[in-house]
Amino acid sequence: MAEKILMKGNEAFCEAAMRGGARFYFGYPITPQSEIPEYMAAHMDEIGGCFVQAESELGAVNMGIGAAAAGGNVMLSSSSPGIALMQEGMSGLCVCHLPILLVSVSRGGPGIGDIRPSQADYRQATRGGGNGDYHLITFAPTTMQEAVDLIYEGVALADEYRNPVCILCDAMMGQMMEAVELPEHKEPVMGDAAIRAYKPWALTGQGDRAEKNRIHAMPWSPEELQESNLEQKVYYDKAEKNLVRYETRDLEDAEVVFVSYGTPARITTEAMEMLKAEGINTGMIRPISVWPYPYAAFDEIGPKTKVIISVELSLGQMMEDVKLGANGRWPVKLISRTGGVLFSSQDIVDETKEILKGVK
Amino acid sequence: MAKGILKFNSDKCKGCGLCVKFCPKHILGLDTEEVNALGYHPVGLLEPDSCVGCATCAIMCPDGVISVYTE
Amino acid sequence: MKTVFEYTKGMEESVSTSYCPGCTHGIAHRLIMEVLEEKGVLKDTIGIAPVGCSIAAPRFMKVDMIEAFHGRAPAVASGVRRVHPDKYIFTYQGDGDLTSIGGNEILHAAERGEKFSTFFINNAIYGMTGGQMAPTTLIGQKATTAPMGRYVEKHGMPLKMSEIIAQCECAVFVERVALDTPAHVRQAKKAVQKAFEVQEKRLGFAFVEFLSTCPSNWGVPPAKAPDWLAENMIPYYPLGNFRCPEEVK
């Protein structure tokens, strides 16, 4: 087993991406993820990769499009308003069927917002923040190790699904330090021969290919665009079949089932222990993939459950998915903070008891 | 003076007349009797014997209609 | 029989371009592809098309290509360049794309001295969207969003992009050419050759501005468009070289 080392989240994200084979990073400074471009600036060269500080997030995402189109494995990152600027490119990557790994370290919003932790970019990440018929495949890790593992895997998943893969983290995950075990370095796809073999669709110059390659941001007719979208839907269907991931805890005897992801799921876990000490049995569904969302997890809820509570650092954005999962079988309530304010485990305990008073 | 020979890929002609305008010998014209696949009157050589093969027409053609050879 | 001129193999032979009759996009396309063909590097070239009329360029040019989002072609090309240090890379952009929505991207590609060539088609108007005012629209020129014509008090003065780019130290080759006469077209080809030479020698960023026609949106017959260009555009946008490194002179 590899050594466990203490790393700051943002830096661990970089290591995971590089070890997963990402060699091209384009970024722009924005708190609370500026350690990512800083780390990449210091270390990408060492492994034969490339870092560019772009003129803006728009520049960064479009450089990403260029490098991905050329067959490189690309990582991008930003935080909320920066991710908002990148949406043009996310939509663009999807119409072009290009892979990219995106790390989204969310802060409070809307607008410029606050630099402290938030999950208010849930819709942006799970509904596709840009225009058009597309999805980002989005995972929301809870521990540093989970983030590292998902990012490492995400580089390859993006290639496999010809689509951006988004790792949705709150600002706490970017800033905190925790011990991680870093995976081994994968052989990167670099150079003409490797790119041509592994990504025959990539732009490398026609070379000895029989036909030129074209990547269309604008298919020429509604029929062509529909065909392009349906081509991508095959991947989305496959993702809904293969990439739904979640964790459940104590669902069988739970009077209350919490649904929570990211760092708030950890705070909720502590609240569950505190509630148990007071004789209240609770369970939890923790979505790991937030698109595709683990609706099926709700079928595992036991007969004793009276209420489901979405615990999130946003004003009920995930609760919409929780309601779809609950499908009218249980009342769905919300415990939330917004704007970068955090709840404590005690807050969750108190508000849960209050909610229980109103539920028969 | 060399004698020029023009070959026209008439179906790509959009009848813009730039070749006609810039031909130093003024020997090109749009064939108003003809309508090509794109729906335009394509260009034609009015006085084949006067062409010197200077290729000015081809250089100004936006659509790659004209090839130029000399005997 | 001796060949004087044959259409470049760098253009798709069987495809008609989507450009209006008399639009000189077709000439600019041909010049770029002709130079690449003469260098024998068509199969080592990656092109980046803009948003606008020439978004369709990948359908006409016979090289690997991608369509970039509006104005972002220089960023996309910067990304492509990082993956392929040895290829020939160019962006082809219109004036709405390059000077307006993509003003930042082009400026910073020039600032970084990106090792690719940008071919900028300035026809003083938005083409594909239907004749709206561009930053390059001339004073007095009518546009669908400037129905009374552009005037200084409201719209300011047209942007001279070559002059701006030439201010960037790492933009080592900057030239403005025109597509209105056979002589100017011949000069334009030389500028394209030099732009690729600069790239080959990794000297820095190369930028060629083509003054080009848009008969449809100018509201002039195709054969009169070159005259309109000569009379209206060249006086405000002077032709000539702004920067050229010793190595390609």
Add this chain to the structure above:
Amino acid sequence: MATTKLLIAGSGGQGVMVMGQMIAKAAILEGKKVTYLPSYGPEMRGGTANCSVIVSDNEISCPVINAPTDIVVMNLASMRKFEGKLSAGGRMFVNQSLITQDSSRDDIEVHKVDAVEIAKKQLGNEKTSNMVMLGAIVRMTKVVKMESIQKVVEKTFAGKKAAMIPLNLEALEAWQAD
């Protein structure tokens, strides 16, 4: 020892984050579980700074501290803000050089550390005041072993700053409990 939940607070530039990170690194050396969570403001220097460090023999579910077992306050604003959150019976380390007021609680253990004065007079370098405080925390809480912190200090200052190692090691031992 089960779990130490330590909150260190002060103003930017007092070495608050460094103290927390050093404890976290020392805990890793001992094979313990640890989370370090900084709270940060938009300013580069000045302003308030605090970090939460949890050290445990078991997996740590929640990195956010509800009720700290120990707190370190480097200035008065931090004491006013955080002393109320300390668990009953918990320890509070007070930077006596900047805080002359007494704690308002009588159910906690208070350790006054004249960190700045000791750093200035005994060590001749005011910048080591956070290391004086760090030594005091480690000695009283035993959250990690002193040897582990010493190792972290040696590793942190290795290379160009190696000349700083003896001074910082000395600072760790400088405070004497009353």
